Amino acid sequence: MENLTSSVSSLALGDSESSKIPLSTSKKYKRPNRAYHTFESSGSGGATSLPQLESPAGIHPTKLGGSQPQLFGASNENFVSQEAALSMQDQQRITSHYVSTQRLEDQQQYLKRSFLTSQDSVPPLATTQFYCVDQGSSDPRQMCLTMYNIPKNEQLRSATKLPMGAVLQPFTDSTPNAIVDLIDTSTTNGPLRCRRCKAYVNPAFSFTFDSNAVCNFCQISTPLDENHYAPLNPNGLRSDFDQRPDLLKGTVEFRVPEKYNPVKGIPNVPLHYVFLIDISTLANENKSSLATIEGVRTCIEYICTNQPNCKIAIIAYDKHIRFFNLRPELMQAQEYIVSELHDVFLPIYNGLFVTPADSMHVIQDTLCKLTAYIEDGKFSHCFEACYGSALDAARIALDTVTAGQGGKIIATLSTKPTIGVGNLSVKTDNALKKTLNCDNDFYKKIGKELLNSSVSVDLFCTSSAFVDMTSVGHPTLVSSGYLKYYPNFHIDKDEFTLVNDMLHSVSNCIGYNAQLKVRCSAGLSIYNYYSASNGYSDREPRIPVLHKDFTMNVLFKYTEQLPVSKNIHFQAALLYTDIDGVRKVRTLNVSGAANDSIHEVFKFVNQDAVVSIIIQDVISTLGNCNFVNIRKLIDDKLSDILTQYRALVSGSSSSQLVLPDSLKTLPAYLLAFEKTEMMKNNNKSTQGNSRVSDFFLYHNFNITQIMFKLYPQILPLHELLGETDFMFYDENDELLQTDSVSNLSVRATRSALIDGGCYLIFDGQTVYLWFNENTNQFLLRDLLGVEPDTTKFDAITLFGGSLPEADTEINMKARNLIKNWRQLVGRSYVPVIPLRPHVDSYYAHVMGAVLCEDKSIEMIESYENYLVSIHRTIKEKLKNEDFVKLNNSKDHEHFSQKFIQF
Ligand SMILES: [Zn+2]
Incomplete structure (x- = not known):
């Protein structure tokens, strides 16, 4: 961890301004006779302050939990409830510091008012449902920042100990479920972009009378060609302004011309699926193979109706790989068995992939034959499973048929692979391997190949015994696929869930062969995309297959000081092929305001995004599973943040624990994270199925699911x-x-x-x-x-x-x-x-x-004792002046944001 305590003098801060702000009383909304929802902001709710607007710093009035720091906690080490420390008026105005109550109160606040993306700043909790109006800035469910008043430089940022980052979930449904505007630029030169930084046109682009567009990221002018030109009216507005979604909305999509295609000179194809089914003995004994067949049938019927252009292939495996010819001219299924596992080849080309509507009778016959084999062919079942070779075969099939454009593999596995390439028969679980990273060369290699071929793997794992999920799951991890584990699989208990999970993996699909790029205003740049696909680096991540849950956390670093009170813009652009084979770019835009006051910065923190980034940071560094140490680092992180707040912002002389209003449930979530399955001590096992599948959930879950999982x-x-x-x-x-x-x-x-x-x-x-x-x-x-x-x-x-x-x-x-x-x-x-x-x-x-507030069987503290212990640490740090002080004499401009790298 950095040590900036040498930074010079402390800054004297007056009392929190909050005491001067009139309190509003919350009203319980009466249910109207006919339930309705208005898209106008309600009078009482519209007054949250507007950090995005370019107004002088410090004049933002705040309301609705904006500025009053929360007081509660341990006077003389005795825990006192919040109610004792707050006046009645305070209690009415702000939400609770208990997660359970805070969620209900936050939801109540958004019954009658919509979230207006240009006027409101900090979004509702991730667990709150709300209506959103895109006023030129994206729905925060699709893209949000950790801080909406952005520290003007790294020194101020480091004094908060908070990450400056963004959380993206570009394809999550908005409410109301508005269809994102699609602008067709496929017959022109493509969307309007800045000639220097290549940013896409967005509502903050400006236009000049001499036919130029000025980029909001780098301020460079780009001459407009005839496709993008429109005369300006006397106010400087384009005459076509109100017909241009890309100038009105934060989230839009462009259909793009051929030069954006992934493979030059080859037309884009619709998404291709491979169903890869484990039919080895163990899968047949626990009947997960039968449940899988049902899942495959459900998925193919869904594809037939809802994704009619997509193609599918069926491959089954035990100690051999079985391909099926599904050509529509056939009367029944034709099977090809390949027993060469070290140099896999495709026995057929035509008929391997088919459109379900054309070949449904052959597909049904194939699935019936597989079912009969599983149920009646007991004497010919094989214990061995060649998962590695079968995965390679599926990848080669997709790579060959789509000419390298990619596709999606939906695979099941019920046993540790023991034959062919990727044979893991010697691998056992013990406490010697202290890593959750893959250490098997074959699975690392095929992970890379899948990424290069833009193929993703969803893996449904039904084995009760150790399967070495760090290895078999690795291709799933790097290809942004789902991994779902069903411990003690029983067909009565789990079939319905497995079938629905497989269906989700198909119905949730948006597109494939995608690349993400995030741009931001000068002064900030990307420090890290938290993605296993790029090794957690600043390289732009490739996403083989996109689905609605796809979430990306991004951390920024400072390259120079930001201009105070100016807007700081962020744009995510995602280039991808949709499931029908249409090449598109989805752009998302948000902004925050640069600020030089630590008070104002703390007021506009988005806690759920902070939690998300801290968690991603922890799991990206799980090469060494020293969980005792990791828990201590999380505790240090939390006490650092709260100490900085107490020392530089709260100004309270109380001996109680003081939490910033914007981060009041952070301790509860971080403590819950310390108790998660992934971090449990175990002297005999470090790579057991439960631990590794829990680790995967933090990659697969969207932010709302993570908040519910933690608490x-x-x-x-x-x-x-x-x-x-x-x-x-x-x-x-x-x-x-x-x-x-x-x-x-x-x-x-x-x-x-x-x-x-x-x-x-x-x-x-x-x-x-x-x-x-x-x-x-x-x-x-x-x-x-x-x-x-x-x-x-x-x-x-x-x-x-x-x-x-x-x-x-x-x-x-x-x-x-x-x-x-x-x-x-x-x-x-x-x-x-x-x-x-x-x-x-x-x-x-x-x-x-x-019961994440209780003391765990690992003897990790109860929530109340945890707060007492954190409070003790904070007091100690304050006494020793062990915190980062603000220094106005010289700005440190070139620090990278290293604090969060544990
Ligand atoms: Zn630019």
């Missing part, structure tokens, strides 16, 4: 619910109401759960229904439609991993809750699973992850 949401169904609780506010069923916040907020701690209660719990991918033998029988009857006399609580099952539909209020409200979670994380299905003490075998394990 699961628990909501009670047994409480007396108000009429509007768990009802949607708007007619599109997007915004869920939870008016009785104090009744509905349940902290993730054992002491908050009551015996006889009934809860729905969501961890980002699964909904758990918690109840026990004392839960009210009539509640269970209304909720699940079970008869209390005939069904014992431990015999209740949820068919198909879903809540049954019943005509009762509580059943409808519970389904609303599940729908809301589905919509927030962008899934069409999340499994619902019962969670009962002494009944469900996974109970203890799941509860260990859910």
Whole structure:
């Protein structure tokens, strides 16, 4: 870690300005007779300050949790609740420092007001659903910054100890689900771009009367050709201004001409899929191969209807590789078996890839024959699985047929590969390997080849035994694919989830052969794209296949001082081929304002983005799994941030722990991260399936899923619910109401759960229904439609991993809750699973992850003790003046942002 404590004098700061700002009282919104949603900002909510606007620093009025630092915590080391430390007025004005309550309050604030991207700054929480209006800046769900008042230089940035970065999820659905404008430039020279820095035209480009466009990133003029010229009116506005989405919207897409094609001189093709199915003995014994066949059938039927131009191939493997000829002229499936595993070749070319609509009868016949083999051919099943060779075969097939343009492999694996290339039979799990990075040369090599061929792999792993996921998963990691693990796979329990996960991997697909570039105003440049594909460097990442969950965290560094109170622009441009083979560029634009006041910087921090970048930074450096050390580094990071705030901003003389309002739940999330499965100590295993699959979730999950994973949401169904609780506010069923916040907020701690209660719990991918033998029988009857006399609580099952539909209020409200979670994380299905003490075998394990505020079995502290310990460290640092001081005498301009590199 850097040591900048030698930096000179401290800056005397007055009392926080917040005390001068009038407090507004929050009103509970009454539900209108007819639920509606307005796109105008409501009068009460529109007054958040506007750091993007170019106004002199320091005059921004703040409201709605903008500036009042939160006071709570440990006076004389005794934890005192926030309520004791705050006046009633404060409590009404700001959201809670408890994650569970903060989420409900934040959602309530966005029932009636939309997020206006040019007027509002810090976005809602990642777990809040909201309507957004793109006013020339992108929806923050698609692109957001960690700080909206950007420190003017590295010295001020380092005094906050916070990362200056951005989080992108370019294809996530916006609400309302607006279709992104597509501008066709394929018959011209392409979109208007700056001749110097190549930035794409955006709402902050300006135009001059002498037919030039001035770039907002580098200020260079570019002459306009006839495709981009339009006369200016006397106000300097283009006459076609209101017909140009690229001048009006933060997020737009361009259809681009041939020169943007990935392979010169070759037309683009629609997306090609390969289904790679494990049919070795273990896959057939746990029946995951049968579930996979069902998944493949579902996916192909989906592709046939929804992605009619796409092509598919089916390859199965055990100790041989089986190709299938799916040519539409055939009456039935034709199988080609390849037993050469070290120098794989394609036995067929024509008929390997087909359009499902043309060949559905041959495809169905192939799947039926595979099913018959799995069910009846027991004596010919093979234990060995040549996953490495089969993967290579799939890559060669895609590379050959698409002439190097790429495609997507959807693979299953139920055992450690023990034959062919990538044979891992000698690999065992122990505590000797202290890394989660791949150390197998074959899988590293094929990872590179997949990336070069723009092919991604989604891997569905159903083995209970060790499969060396750091190796077999590596190609998935570098190709931005999904890895999903089903421990103790059982067809009754897991088939529905596996089929839906495979379907998600197809239906979520946006395009392929993509390249990302982020540009920013002079003074900042890219320090790191957090991507395994480029080795976590500043090289522009290639993304073989894009899906809606695709998330990229970007860290910036300073190259020179930023002009105070000016707008600082950021643009992400993603060049890709869509699933129909159309080459496009999607551009996203956001901005922040350079600021020289650390007070103002701390007010406009986007905590969820900060959490996301800190986590990506940790997992990008997991070459050495010394988790005790990593936890300490996270603790140091947290106490550094809070010490800087306390020393330079809060100005409070209180002995209590003071948290910045914008970061008040940061300790809860970072503590939860320290307790994650990935970081559990284990003297016997460092690369076990559970640890590695948890590691992958941090790559696969979008930011909303990560927040729910870290701190699961628990909501009670047994409480007396108000009429509007768990009802949607708007007619599109997007915004869920939870008016009785104090009744509905349940902290993730054992002491908050009551015996006889009934809860729905969501961890980002699964909904758990918690109840026990004392839960009210009539509640269970209304909720699940079970008869209390005939069904014992431990015999209740949820068919198909879903809540049954019943005509009762509580059943409808519970389904609303599940729908809301589905919509927030962008899934069409999340499994619902019962969670009962002494009944469900996974109970203890799941509860260990859910109750993240409690002391863990690893003896990592409870949340309250953690705050006490952090507070002690902060006091110590303050006493020793062990913090970065502000120094106005000379600006350090060329520091790179190294603080976060642990
Ligand atoms: Zn430029």
